[in-house]
Structures are given as structure tokens and as C-alpha cells.
Amino acid sequence: MLVVGGGIAGCVAALAMHQRGIGVRIVEIRSPWTGAGHGITVQGNALHALRTVGVLDRVLARAVPFDTLRMRHVDGTLLEELVTPRTGGPDLPATVGALRSDLQAALSDAVREKDIPVTLGTGVTALDQRPGGVEVTLGTGERGRFALVVGADGIRSTIRRSIGIDIEPKPTGMGIWRVVAERPAEMDCAELYFGGPRYKAGYCPISEDRCYAYLLDVPLDSSMIGERPAGALLRERSAGYGGLWGRIREELRDDTLVDYRWIESVVLNEPWYRDRVLLIGDAAHACPPTIAQGAAMSAEDGIVLAELLAAAPSIDDALAAFMARRLDRVRMVLDNSLLLAEWEIRPDAQGADSARLMAQTMDALCAPA
Numbered sequence: 001m002l003v004v005g006g007g008i009a010g011c012v013a014a015l016a017m018h019q020r021g022i023g024v025r026i027v028e029i030r031s032p033w034t035g036a037g038h039g040i041t042v043q044g045n046a047l048h049a050l051r052t053v054g055v056l057d058r059v060l061a062r063a064v065p066f067d068t069l070r071m072r073h074v075d076g077t078l079l080e081e082l083v084t085p086r087t088g089g090p091d092l093p094a095t096v097g098a099l100r101s102d103l104q105a106a107l108s109d110a111v112r113e114k115d116i117p118v119t120l121g122t123g124v125t126a127l128d129q130r131p132g133g134v135e136v137t138l139g140t141g142e143r144g145r146f147a148l149v150v151g152a153d154g155i156r157s158t159i160r161r162s163i164g165i166d167i168e169p170k171p172t173g174m175g176i177w178r179v180v181a182e183r184p185a186e187m188d189c190a191e192l193y194f195g196g197p198r199y200k201a202g203y204c205p206i207s208e209d210r211c212y213a214y215l216l217d218v219p220l221d222s223s224m225i226g227e228r229p230a231g232a233l234l235r236e237r238s239a240g241y242g243g244l245w246g247r248i249r250e251e252l253r254d255d256t257l258v259d260y261r262w263i264e265s266v267v268l269n270e271p272w273y274r275d276r277v278l279l280i281g282d283a284a285h286a287c288p289p290t291i292a293q294g295a296a297m298s299a300e301d302g303i304v305l306a307e308l309l310a311a312a313p314s315i316d317d318a319l320a321a322f323m324a325r326r327l328d329r330v331r332m333v334l335d336n337s338l339l340l341a342e343w344e345i346r347p348d349a350q351g352a353d354s355a356r357l358m359a360q361t362m363d364a365l366c367a368p369a
């Protein structure tokens, strides 16, 4: 099998296939193979998938677990405290906050330790579907034949395009500022701030002394996209937020590295595969991070795929079974994440109740993938 993309979806899929004795190789366009430096909240069902492929301990060693989500008013006043359901089972935290680079390192290290072949710094330039397999040409010119190609190459997937699915990521009408900042000592879980000058602000702890803070804003000009020393600008955009967010803002230096990007989604209203090429992770379903389930859905894809490849009588049967098993669960997360994004933009929309929808979604996700 060939997995294109060595992010969360690709690494978990490759590790899970290797675990079941399925030969697999990864092609990853980045070199060196590192994750971006900002934070991520990883939910219990993602942790469950990471445990299945044996990387949970190294993730937990560099992450902060918590079971609570607090909703606050812009001035810091507490609105509601939710006990987050443990979607990965009672023996796993509901959520952990982590550095993305630590999560990626845990996955890449595990792939290397298992001696799964990885080719860095290149992608796929041609895919030719043949009976029972795919002829693949890599950017290096190397050619090979694979029984299945798994496109795990993210929201702007080139594999998606190469199998004729011409969908582009769709803007949700929001942009997000992200920063890794000093963790105020009182911060003990994820918190969200509503009713302020921007759509939403939030943070979670990611280590003893660092936290990951973000601000959901209007979509600004595309020239703003990327990571740069923009602490002064984030201070300006986040003015008006109190509580611990206010404290984080005060600590931002002019040259603090800040990432800004639009929030986009990918929703496929068709199967995620053509013959022997399958899309998983954000390549097949990218949701706004309003429930922070992107990593979990991507990791679950990898686990379920490997399980079905090992159990089904043929690859074609495995692919059909994969879609049947993944579609409703992923669609529920996508639809609810998009609805939450809409409610963040229009909080006075009829029926808008973010806390209820989040809780309902997490409750539903307690069922195994």
C-alpha cells in the first residue's frame, strides 16, 4: 500500500496497517518531516486511536490532560462549565492540549522505529489506475505499482484532484489567529470566550508553562495568511477580551510568532475513493475546528481502514465497508462543526445553542468508531 502524506491520518493509517502485517510505504512532501509549532487540542477518541497504534504514551508525556470546558463571557465571567465526555473511553482523558510538533514527532518517530519506508521531500506526479492496482510515479521519477493508494495529503489534496474530485476548500467566513504563549498559572483546562468584538477566543494548556491561544476573527486579506512576528497585531485584534485571555494578550511581544489563516472546509457528497485510490483525513473531510475533532476523525480513518483491509475478503470489499462505517460518523462531525461555525458568526440565529450541540456531538462520539 502507498500512503501519500505523513500527517496524523497518514501516520496512523501506516502504523495500523503495519501492525496488521500489511506492507506499507509513506511519501511525504515535507523535508524535514516536522509539524507546525502551534497547539492542538486532541480529543479522547483521537487518543484512543493513538493508543491503538502504540504512540499514546509518548503523546501524553508531552501534553496536558483535562476533562472540563468552560464557556466565558468576553469579560471573563463564567457562563457555563461542561464536563467533556470521555470519547475515547473512561480510562482516557476527555482532551489533551499539545504542541502540534510534539504530536507529529511522536507519530514520525513511531513510523521510523517500525522501519516503515518513508520517502521525504516528494509527492506523486502521476497515478494510473490498472486492474487490481495503481501505477504510481513519484516526483523523483521513481515508479511503482501498489494495490491501494491512500491519499492522506490534507485539505489541499493533490490526490483528490488526480482522481477527478475537483472540489476546492470552501471558506467558512472566519479566520483564526493562533499563538503559543506563556501559560497563566490558573489555567487548568480549555476555555472559550463568547460575545466579544471577534467571533470567539479560546485557549488550552499545552505544557507546564505554555498554552495555546486562539482568536476567531473575520477573514482578513489573504496577504495576512501565514506565520510571522505579529504579536502587536494580535494584541490589537484581541483587545476587549478579559479573563486569562487578557493576561495572555498583555504578555504578547511585538515579535511574538503568530499564525493567521482562513478556516475552510471540505465536504464530499460522494464516496471518498475511485477504484484503488482512497482519500482519508482532511483530504476527504476537513471540518472547522469548532469541536476540535479533525485529528480524531483523521486518526480514526486510519485505524478503521487497516482493520477492514486485514479482515475483508478483498480490497474492494474493504473500501465499500470503510465508507459504510465512516460516512455517518464523519458527516455528523462535519455538519455540526459547520453549524457551530455559522452560530459563531451569527450567535442570534434561531436555535443557536453551541454548548448543547457540542455536548450532543461529543456524547455521540463516545460510541466506538
Ligand SMILES: Cc1cc2nc3c(=O)[nH]c(=O)nc-3n(C[C@H](O)[C@H](O)[C@H](O)COP(=O)(O)OP(=O)(O)OC[C@H]3O[C@@H](n4cnc5c(N)ncnc54)[C@H](O)[C@@H]3O)c2cc1C
Pocket: 004, 005, 006, 007, 008, 009, 010, 027, 028, 029, 030, 039, 040, 041, 042, 043, 122, 123, 124, 152, 153, 154, 155, 157, 158, 159, 176, 261, 263, 280, 281, 282, 283, 286, 287, 289, 292, 293, 294, 295, 296, 298
Ligand atoms: C486552524 C486550525 C486549527 C485546528 N485545530 C484543531 C484542533 O485543535 N484539534 C483537532 O483535532 N483538529 C484541529 N484542526 C484540524 C486538524 O489539524 C486536521 O483535521 C488534521 O491535521 C488532519 O490531518 P491529515 O493528516 O488529514 O492532514 P494534514 O495534517 O494536513 O497532513 C497532511 C500531510 O500530507 C503532506 N502532504 C501534503 N501534500 C502532499 C503531497 N502532494 N504529497 C505528499 N505529501 C503531501 C503534508 O505535508 C502533511 O504532512 C485544526 C485545523 C485548523 C486549520
